Amino acid sequence: GDQVEQSPSALSLHEGTGSALRCNFTTTMRAVQWFRKNSRGSLINLFYLASGTKENGRLKSAFDSKERYSTLHIRDAQLEDSGTYFCAAEVDSGYNKLTFGKGTVLLVSP
C-alpha cells in the first residue's frame, strides 16, 4: 500500500479563511518536504522538516516522526494560494529518496 497518505484530495476555501492538509505515513519517515505546484507546473519548495514545526508567512508545517504524520496549515488564504500541494517523505533508510503523497488541490475563492 501507499506509504504516504495525503488528505484531503481537494479543498475549497474562501479568502481569509484557513485549513490544514495532512499526510499520514505507514512507516517511520526521517524527514518531510512540502511543495506547491505553480501555474507552470514546477514544484516549489515550501518546507523541509526533520522534526518539529516551521513557519513561513501564512504557512506553518509540523512533522512528528514518532506519530507518523505531517501537517501544512494555511491561514488567511489568498487567491494566489490556489494550486496543488504535495507532501513527500524520506524513508528512514539512509537513502535520500522521496515518496510522494497524491496531492491536495486547493481552490481559494473570493
Added chain:
Amino acid sequence: DAGVTQTPRHEVAEKGQTIILKCEPVSGHNDLFWYRQTKIQGLELLSYFRSKSLMEDGGAFKDRFKAEMLNSSFSTLKIQPTEPKDSAVYLCASSQDWGYEQYFGPGTRLTVL
C-alpha cells in the same frame, strides 16, 4: 545560482522511438533523482544517483529506462523503445546531500503517439 534545468520542456515521440531527456542539477549538489509524474500514479522514483553512482534504478522501470550520470553536472534519461504508456511528465531533482531538501526542475512533458 541556476536551479535544476531540464531539456527539452516538451517531447513528442512515435511508439518505438528512442528519446533522451537531459538534466543539469544545482551546482555542487551530490544527489540526483529522476521521477515520473502521471495523474494516476502520482510521482514515482525512476533513478537515484549519489556522487554519480547509481543507487537505485527504479525496479519496474529497468527494462526500457536507463539513467546515466556522466559527470556531476549532467544526467540523461533514455527511454528505448518508447510506448504510449510512457506519456508523462519526467522530473529531475537534486539535493546537496543526505539530509537536505530536494529541488525540482520544471520537467519534460513526453507524449508518445
